[in-house]
Amino acid sequence: MTNTKTVVVLGATGQQGGSVAAALRADGWAVRAVVRDPSGHRARSLSAAGVETVRGDLGNPQSLRVAFSDAYGVFSVQPNSGQAGAEVTNEDEVRFGTLVADIAERCGVAHLVYSSAITAGSTTGVGHLDTKNRVEAHIRKLDIADTIIRPTTFMELLLTPEMGLDQGHLSFLMRPDQSMQFIAVRDIGRIVAAVFGSPRRYVGRTMEIAGDALTGNALAEHLTQAVGQPISYSRLPTQDEFLGKLAALVDDGRLAGNANLDTLRAEFPSLLRFDRWLAGPGASLLDAALRSTDTGITGH
Ligand SMILES: NC(=O)c1ccc[n+]([C@@H]2O[C@H](COP(=O)([O-])OP(=O)(O)OC[C@H]3O[C@@H](n4cnc5c(N)ncnc54)[C@H](OP(=O)(O)O)[C@@H]3O)[C@@H](O)[C@H]2O)c1
Numbered sequence: 001m002t003n004t005k006t007v008v009v010l011g012a013t014g015q016q017g018g019s020v021a022a023a024l025r026a027d028g029w030a031v032r033a034v035v036r037d038p039s040g041h042r043a044r045s046l047s048a049a050g051v052e053t054v055r056g057d058l059g060n061p062q063s064l065r066v067a068f069s070d071a072y073g074v075f076s077v078q079p080n081s082g083q084a085g086a087e088v089t090n091e092d093e094v095r096f097g098t099l100v101a102d103i104a105e106r107c108g109v110a111h112l113v114y115s116s117a118i119t120a121g122s123t124t125g126v127g128h129l130d131t132k133n134r135v136e137a138h139i140r141k142l143d144i145a146d147t148i149i150r151p152t153t154f155m156e157l158l159l160t161p162e163m164g165l166d167q168g169h170l171s172f173l174m175r176p177d178q179s180m181q182f183i184a185v186r187d188i189g190r191i192v193a194a195v196f197g198s199p200r201r202y203v204g205r206t207m208e209i210a211g212d213a214l215t216g217n218a219l220a221e222h223l224t225q226a227v228g229q230p231i232s233y234s235r236l237p238t239q240d241e242f243l244g245k246l247a248a249l250v251d252d253g254r255l256a257g258n259a260n261l262d263t264l265r266a267e268f269p270s271l272l273r274f275d276r277w278l279a280g281p282g283a284s285l286l287d288a289a290l291r292s293t294d295t296g297i298t299g300h
């Protein structure tokens with residue numbers, strides 16, 4: 001397929017935006033990435049892959065106006081906010097998300113796709129999750145055709161060094177016998193490209209997206225198989241205030257994920273289950289996690 005319409009991708013040097021830019025290019029779209037540093041190595045990789053890079057910043061409205069001026073679509077994702085190590089506050093995230101939507105509306109963008117979180121249907125008391133609720137509410141008030149995707153937890157997050165794999169152990173938010181849904185970042189891009197490709201089907205929809213559902217024990221079994229050595233599983237310490245809040249949201253179902261996997265797999269047949277992801281896009285991350293090297297993966 002070739003498509004001369006331009007989609008502007010925010011966060012293209014990061015996980016979701018990078019996946020979206022790659023999938024849109026693969027589908028033949030012209031892709032324009034708004035980057036803070038066009039000379040950085042990730043921006044240069046995007047250019048090498050045929051993505052137009054323009055200098056811009058989520059905090060600089062004029063740079064967004066210029067980038068969006070003749071665009072058909074905008075993919076909006078905001079950086080991790082409020083947590084340890086985050087560059088921006090929760091209020092910054094809301095400001096960025098609403099600004100992107102406002103400017104997209106004013107520039108006459110035909111289709112805005114906003115990446116939210118699965119908890120966004122309710123208030124959770126967790127700052128970086130409730131930000132998405134507020135941005136979604138703002139988008140719904142605007143006169144713009146939109147699709148909201150709510151990705152479940154990224155499979156990539158399981159392989160961050162602090163999860164303990166180099167010690168033969170994995171810790172995460174669910175109990176060993178409790179199921180939680182996950183998605184490969186690669187699949188977020190493929191779904192978003194499909195959304196831009198079929199606006200009649202997807203405009204106006206809010207979609208929770210996942211590729212697999214796994215208990216802690218099932219994660220350990222898949223990892224044991226992939227590594228060839230026993231990997232055990234336990235829940236992260238819920239006495240920690242932040243982790244405790246997230247674990248409570250898993251317990252009440254809001255962070256565990258409620259996507260309909262059968263429907264999604266029928267709609268997007270290439271969705272990766274965890275074992276396939278481990279053997280494919282996740283293989284290098286698994287290798288790094290076993291050696292406990294920094295993978296550069298951030299946030300929930
Ligand atoms: N991890 C999960 O399981 C999960 C699940 C659902 C939703 N989320 C949400 O996903 C979002 C993060 O997405 P991600 O993981 O794809 O992000 P990421 O990999 O951390 O990348 C962040 C991107 O934002 C760009 N950026 C940061 N500040 C900017 C600014 N002021 N102006 C323009 N661009 C800026 C960064 O560009 P530079 O290269 O210039 O730094 C980078 O491209 C968060 O809102 C998080 O809550 C995460």
